[in-house]
Amino acid sequence: MLSKSYSLPKIIFLDIDDTLHIKDEQRILQSVKPALLALKNQGVLLAIATGRTWDYTHRSTQAD
Numbered sequence: 001m002l003s004k005s006y007s008l009p010k011i012i013f014l015d016i017d018d019t020l021h022i023k024d025e026q027r028i029l030q031s032v033k034p035a036l037l038a039l040k041n042q043g044v045l046l047a048i049a050t051g052r053t054w055d056y057t058h059r060s061t062q063a064d
Contacts, residue, residue, distance in 0.1 A: 011045040017052065026059070 014020060020032050028036075036046060 008039070008042055008044050010043075011047055012039065013047045013049040015049045017050055 021028055040046060
């Protein structure tokens with residue numbers, strides 16, 4: 001068996017429009033929150049890639 005060494009990326013950009021973010025309900029899918037938190041806890045920066053305005057994105061992604 002081959003052993004491969006790898007490291008986590010320093011930053012991950014997420015396109016959340018209609019994928020991780022449910023637009024009609026203005027919320028992030030509950031099923032992805034543990035994975036995002038695990039990455040954050042390992043020091044990975046999470047960034048949002050969107051064409052939406054800052055105000056819309058900020059309101060839509062605030063923690064419950």
